[in-house]
Amino acid sequence: MTNRIKFTKMHGAGNDYIYVNTLKYTIEDPESFAKKWSCYRTGIGSDGLVLIGSSSVADFSMRIFNADGSEAMMCGNASRCIGKYVFEEGLTKKTVLTLETLSGIKELFLSVQDGIVTEVTVDMGNPKLEEVTLADGSKDILVYQAVSAGNYTFKGTAVSMGNPHLVIFVDAVEEIDLAKIGPLFEYHPYFPQRVNVEFAQIISKKEVRMRVWERGSGITSACGTGACATAVAAVINQKTDREVKIVMDGGPLTIKWDSATQKVFMTGDAVKVYEGELSL
Numbered sequence: 001m002t003n004r005i006k007f008t009k010m011h012g013a014g015n016d017y018i019y020v021n022t023l024k025y026t027i028e029d030p031e032s033f034a035k036k037w038s039c040y041r042t043g044i045g046s047d048g049l050v051l052i053g054s055s056s057v058a059d060f061s062m063r064i065f066n067a068d069g070s071e072a073m074m075c076g077n078a079s080r081c082i083g084k085y086v087f088e089e090g091l092t093k094k095t096v097l098t099l100e101t102l103s104g105i106k107e108l109f110l111s112v113q114d115g116i117v118t119e120v121t122v123d124m125g126n127p128k129l130e131e132v133t134l135a136d137g138s139k140d141i142l143v144y145q146a147v148s149a150g151n152y153t154f155k156g157t158a159v160s161m162g163n164p165h166l167v168i169f170v171d172a173v174e175e176i177d178l179a180k181i182g183p184l185f186e187y188h189p190y191f192p193q194r195v196n197v198e199f200a201q202i203i204s205k206k207e208v209r210m211r212v213w214e215r216g217s218g219i220t221s222a223c224g225t226g227a228c229a230t231a232v233a234a235v236i237n238q239k240t241d242r243e244v245k246i247v248m249d250g251g252p253l254t255i256k257w258d259s260a261t262q263k264v265f266m267t268g269d270a271v272k273v274y275e276g277e278l279s280l
């Protein structure tokens, strides 16, 4: 007997995932379904699969699987979309809610107009300088230091926002061949768990243009945790103010690294594209 489940296609700044409400539908093997459904030719087409679930420690939970089936600890864009989903589906009336993720509990603040969630701010928690694994097996942080892969050498800063990011500042970001260079750095030996790679160009103290190669999904239109990591790297390297607009291919996110709490706050859109039904 086939099992039919409903899904919702949503995006945040163009970073698109398939969302399934696991309070209603059980997905036994999300890794393989993430791979199958993310495929543009033979599936639905997406950057991955997001499961919305119950939680004993927060209002809801999130699990996020990349298009290659790998599970990530955190997803900024999906956390905003979940805020929109649970409110507009009537699963909660709260406009401030908590979300359990593999990288801890995140707080979501919803902006609502006439019952529609127009924008969500997420408390993304405290960033950490990501430790890289050096050739001799020892660990060290990486702040504006040379990293080489293939024939390319860039100065990189490694930041963890629950998941790992390598932020590289360049003078002309549109000239970067992301499809070629991205995977070389994703699989750099410094990062045995692989890494998300952000190329960023400083426009002003308040604006950065960024393009991303995501671990497990390749080129995406935006990455929420990547935007946060970019803002943190820009402040650490004294390139921008603590509040900055990160402009990605799919649109902007506003990122604020609060000096009092050291928490990073991410604000941006959340868009429902369509609903559909799938057979398992």
Ligand SMILES: N[C@@H](CCC[C@H](N)C(=O)O)C(=O)O
Residues within 6 Å of the ligand: 015, 064, 066, 071, 072, 073, 074, 075, 076, 077, 078, 163, 164, 196, 214, 215, 216, 217, 220, 222, 223, 224, 225, 226
């Ligand atoms: N697009 C996401 C991050 C998704 C996970 C990432 N590819 C990883 O493997 O760490 C975001 O908006 O943060």
